Amino acid sequence: MAVSMEEAVKVVPSPRQLAWQQMEFYAFIHFGMNTFTGRQWGLGDEDPQLFNPTEFDAAQWVEVCQSAGMTGIILTSKHHDGFCLWPSAYTDHSVRNSSWQDGQGDVVRDLAEACRAQGMKFGVYVSPWDRHEPSYGDSPVYNAYFQNQLRELLTQYGEIFCVWFDGACGEGSNGKRQVYDWEAVYSIIRELQPNAVINICGPDVRWCGNEAGHTRESEWSVVPAYLQDTEKIHADSQQADDPAFAQRINTEVDDLGSRTILAQVDSVIWYPSEVDVSIRPQWFYDPTEDDKVKTVEELVNLYESTVGGNSALLLNLPPDKRGLIHETDVRHLRELGYWLRGTYGTDQAAGAYVKASQTMDSDVDAHYVTDGRSDTYWCPPEGTERAELELDLGKVMTWDRIVLKEYIQSGQRIERFQLAYKEGEEWKPLYEGTVVGYKKICRVPRITARYIRLAITESRVNPTLNHFGVYDTGG
Known part of the structure; x- marks a missing residue:
């Protein structure tokens, strides 16, 4: 059992993986019911009326991301509380039943259109775990429900560059746990959005292993095929709302693809790394963190170690209750973009x-x-x-x-x-x-x-x- 050097170098990225890698740096937007309850993981029993951003402006989000040098945005269209930022036909727990825009609003639509207008790519995060939906844990019934919602997102909002699934997998409101039909989910995405990469709980892009921005000294894109096992991803992912998890660094798996590893496995795949990290300590907006936004120096270090370490950087920006990215975050992101353009805008070796x-x-x-x-x-x-x-x-x-x-x-x-x-x-x-x-x-x-x-x-x-x-x- 071993993979030879010649076999390893024949493993190459798919066209969709290559297009994703070339994006390098893009945004996560954690926005939803948690923004208004002060929670990070909602319970699913929230009143939809609580969702009411007073100055929501998707174009502001896009403009800020562009100013930082980002190439796309992934929106938390549904988090663990099950609240949908689009008017899904399959649940009452959505913007349709909020007072925002008299129930006529659609955050997914507005952000997708703002991205298109400004030349940014648009992607969706959809939580498989749903603490609101009564059928969660009745596996065949919930799988059909989840797949229906996925079809809505993949058919109503134009080109999607990424579908992002995390591994959080807990009990539903009925105390049951769900068995997901991942193969059916992947098939739907390939059918409806063939150019989209499927990240983390998916076959195209793997999680770096932490949420602290830690990167390996040697980040291999050619890694053992068993790393694609979604059940293992679930086992390693967050199982409870624990703020310390985001800062935890797992150093037990620093070597994923050296010659030593290749000698121990019988198959390898192209499975590149993505680093997801928030500009603030937590993922959803918390006003007590307005003075804890990552500095420009910290953001530069993060960019150079991730994008410059054979990974992609997914940086989370949490809009506040107004529906705007906070002024401090905006200032730091603009300064980051200015620094990146000033440094990497001119190659002294061009044509040398x-x-x-x-x-x-x-x-x-x-x-x-x-x-x-x-x-x-x-x-x-x-x-x-x-x-x-x-x-x-x-x-x-x-x-x-x-x-x-x-x-x-x-x-x-x-x-x-x-x-x-x-x-x-x-x-x-x-x-x-x-x-x-x-x-x-x-x-x-x-x-x-x-x-x-x-x-x-x-x-x-x-x-x-x-x-x-x-x-x-x-x-």
Whole structure:
């Protein structure tokens, strides 16, 4: 029982997984009944009249997300309390029975339209657990109910980029637990939204394993197939409303895809990581946390460690009772976006000359790593597992970030690398890293130099590189 290196690199992302990975950074919006009750997990017995945002503005949410550099929004269309932010035909526990907009409102519609108007992608979170619905725990009946609601969301609101299921799975109001029909759910999504990724309790994107923003030193996208087991996801996920859960870091599973792991399993899949974390300590808005919003520095660190660590970043922004993202959150997000554009908006290595340690075929030459395209890449000859690239910036420049990207359409290959810069005639060591994957952001001391060397010291087969970028934070 073992997976060979050659077998591992043949595992590649699907088109929908690749499109999702390229989004990099997008928003979670936790908004609903809990916003108005002060709870994080509602019980399902709330009066729909409590839901009444006074200044609801979906366009504000979208504009704020765009200002931060995000590419999409996932809305909690139904949380564990079962309250639906759209007028579902299958329950009375929805906006239809609230006083908001005289029962004519539809948060899902308004946000989907606002996203389309501003060029953002739209996705939905739908809680499988429903503490309001009486049929929950009567598995065949509830499964039909849940699937009907899912069909509403997937047919009435245009293109959906993601359907997000968490693993919270407790008892219903009748004291019973539900057995979900995941295969039927996946089939419905594939039928109605074939381009949508199914995240966490799903086959396309896996949970990073914590809600604290912790990332692995080596984040593999090619991992054992058993990680797709939804029952295991349920076992590891939150089972009670415990604020400490969001800050818990599980370090027992830091290695998901090394050669050691491959030697122990008989099948692997492309199952990339998503990091979900809130800009505040909790997921739904709480006015006592207005002074606990993550700082711009914390958000930058989070972005660079997640997006720059072969994961995607799903950052939660909880609107308040007005139906607006709070001013403090807005300010920090705008400053984050300003910083990201200032740092990563200009690649000092764009078009730079690159020399490789091996002779390349013309269609896989070294200059492809600085041509700014996503469909070209460098790859040394077959059988080459150690290789070097020397980058010439053309003149002395000052920089403190290096970004590497593999051509993941040909699998994940690089296992270890080193960076160095040239001072006079001497090469000075700069950085040592492990996996690259879709994107690796290397934070280095601020250096003034013209030449940079990348040495790939371990690779599963001959490595690929799509991008070798050099950036400056401005000090």
